[in-house]
Amino acid sequence: MIKRVILATMLASGIAMTLLGAPALHAETVRWARSVDASTLDPHALNNGPNHNLLHQVYEPLIIRTADGKLQPTLAASWQRTKDPTVWEFQLRKGVKFHDGSVFTADDAVFSLQRAKSPNSDMKSVLASITEVTKVSPFVIRIKTAGPDSLLPDNLINIQMLSAAWAKAHGVEQPQVASVKEETYATRHVNGTGPYTLVSREQDVRTVLKLFPQYWGRGQFPLEIDELVYLPIKSPSTRVAALLSGEVDFVQDLPIQDTVRLRADPRLRVNQAAENRVIFLGMNVGNAPLKYSDVKERNPLADRRVREAFQLAIDRNAIKTAVMRGLSVPTNIIAPPFVHGYDKAFDVVGKPDLTRAKALLAQAGYPNGFSITLHCTNDRYLNDEAICQATAGFLGRIGVKTNVVSRPLAIQTAAINNLDTDFYLYGWGVPTYDSAYIFDYLVHTRGKNSRGATNATRFSDPDVDAKIVSLAAEGDQKTRDATIKSIWTTVQKELIYLPLHDQIQTYAMVRKLDIPVNPSNTPYFKLFKLAK
Template sequence: MMAWRSAALAALLAGVFIAPAEAGTLRWAPQRDIVSMDPYSFGDTFTLSVLNHVYEGLVRYDSKLQIEPALAESWEVVNPTTWRFHLRKGVKYHDGADFTADDVLASLKRVSDPNSPLRGNLPSYVSSSKVDDYTVDIVVTENYPLLLNDLTNIHIFDQGWLVTNKAEAPTDVAKGVEGYATSHANGTGPFKFVSRKPDAETVFEVNPDWWDKRQHNVDRIVMTPITSAATRVAALISGEIDFTNQAPLQDIPRLEASPDLKVLSNSELRTIFFVMNQTPKAFESDVTDKNPLQDIKVRQALYHAIDADAIQKVVMAGLSRTTGSLVSPSIPGYVPELDKRLSYDPELAKKLLAEAGYPDGFSFSFLCRNTEFVNEEQICQAVSAMWARVGLRPNLNLGPTTIQDAKFDAGQFDVGTLGWANEPMIDSYSILVQVVHSKTGNAGVFNWGGWKDAEIDALIDKAGATVDRDERLALQAKALLRANELSMFIPVHQQPMAWATGANIESVLQLSDNKPRHWLTRMTE
């Protein structure tokens, strides 16, 4: 009892209230909250993974990350530009409405809207049409090979619900555009949305009418974000919470030593790297007439100044995988040549800066989050110190994800962090078309720094129209290697993932995409 009270006091001091345990209730404490109840509002992997409990796509990934039917029972390729999907009959939305082809058309129209932040997740989408109430044709650019991968995270809305609530237009977290779907939800998934207090508590309850076979025994999910690592650990040890998908790396030995807790750890698909703004003038610098980051020598200097091994050993507790690649070895399109890092060489960094005309360095804004990636704040603090040692003057700007991502989207930074897991595609085409490609149509949605290279664009465009898998992956590897040669980005590592479960949890499924799937979770009875 005293332990519970101590943890509860710690939680209250941190501004967090966690409800006492109830049978069948899973108490989930992530490090941060989701950004919206609208899955189209921002391309945030964590938000999409949480909302997968409420909304579903036409297809989904199974327990081996292979594509399987979901709201579509089957599909076929009609011609090089048209896919036909046969929809599942008898599916109900949480409000009782029937799922039909009209819902698919409305959802695809909404997510592909020019103002949709998630339009980059359907880079080759052209149009869709209704064949009958349970058959839909989707038209894409010719010979596009990855439509099924894309559709795993395109959640389907009820058209009638969108119309009734004037929610047909997409919302946008980064631009402050909200709507009914920002704070309400109506899906077909295994859990229903009950209530939400942003940054405090979001509640879901089981959907007894879900079309799929129920494998879990969770009746209710209460998700309470706990930013403080110490408070999360205290709550786990005391039994206040049952699950966190962000166990602090430094506390893993302590958690493993607790007899009632289990720690699940692995390498994630996500690569963490630094992006450098390529606009003609720096955003915030004492170099006022141009942007030093447009000079490859400057970009290489920033790269050579980073001791990635020290970050791996000290900041990441030896659990990350240092890399020179923008994609992990598990991602199709990876080749070993991508993993060759520029050496850690502070003296060479100083020499390159001098050759570029900056012997005394320069100042620049360094934009980071403190609630997004694993130990991101500590990474940015360590790298700031490394850059300072070679004469650079980074102005570290730390803040929560929702605030910082709005700045990224507006180009209000010089250097910043980005992490990419290549989801939902699980293919290197994801990062290439969304991050590396110049901003053109649906491409380059997350090309925040405005970097561009005609040779890379041509390789990506060709890959996007190449059906032969080996040929396509070879083109993608060439594009990634070209990005390395230009030092367009500075890779750091593939980040580790660590989950922890309490005594009330019998089993959870942890895959390399780092997405909790509580429709497969079993609690002790």
């Protein structure tokens, strides 16, 4: 009877044939379930967690950051600053092959970095300080920056290396334009140097990867998992049912409500840790009237008093207790504590004050409130839709009628990239562990100096922009830290974003696995050993 219920649920989600129709898999296969698929296989098209999560298995950057927060050589064997403090030299790893058998060289590294800096790339903001990439020899490159950018190695950890010859042969010298859903050869095909090769891919259904026989890391990493079956399963209950029935081995996006009962199951292992990610609300603070509001003649969110009223209406501790069941850390800054520049003084979570919030709305000219649409993901962050519903309830107490529109991450991301939202839920991780990454993407004026790619708030301040740009060129740490604090002071004062909480991430898996929660929420399967 239980099996029949699980089968019916899977049929409803469109994955029954994928899971239950498959023959039993051998011990070295790991069936890996997530709530959402990567939206493209082009590694430079979009900068988001689900894409990096899958692509790190098949592509590789010069450097990665492991679960302990340290940088680890990958396709770069070593790196150092030259006598010129604006130039870094990278010694590339020799003997590395792409999945088509061709050899990785400096030509591929130069091409990949230039491709990732191109206007179509969603990775360009993180590389904005780079002015030139040159080949010194077949296995040495140099990267010149606008100033002595000490964070350059940190900025490279999600910049995957492509074969220049393969890209040219297939007409993908430029990244896919994801904002208009462009289809290119790189959208559904890969040719990386990573430990796994692509066997098959059905978007939003099933992706199969197999261990690459000529992987350079043989003998250096365990490589005990020889096949990965990646299964996007949107329904939380179906993901858990698949784990309990033995149809999947590892659930990365574990529903909060199932944590306790899965911990009690002796067949399973549950790992938990803080994720390097803040969940927040973004607001259109520009001067033009809102698209998704009943206020047509002006933008209420452009008035700081309205933004402060929203801030005072939201009860972050209630979200932690009632929505997140304790698995969140309320915050007042869009920087996780992992991040350089995080300041406890900015992270004071105040108590809701509905009386003052209503008074602020009245002062701004909205004594009876107004209506607005809150765009929300329903497949990306822990209890994301429930967070939005709770937010709507809080705002309703001060007279703001909030219509929650829930949708998949791909649609939400496209809306943010196309400035087609006024009020939205989003999350942000900081792979560089430095505030500049947040400023480059979320605070800087959109489109200027190759920065601001994910800033949908319409916030623009030339003085703040200049300070953000200076961070990549400032060699004096005290001066740089003072600039970071100054930028945060403006961000906090202007209430550009409404931070909600830091996520606590939970993984559940069969006992043969022991996969720790990486702060970046990216498991590197080449590193994991199977229990004997």
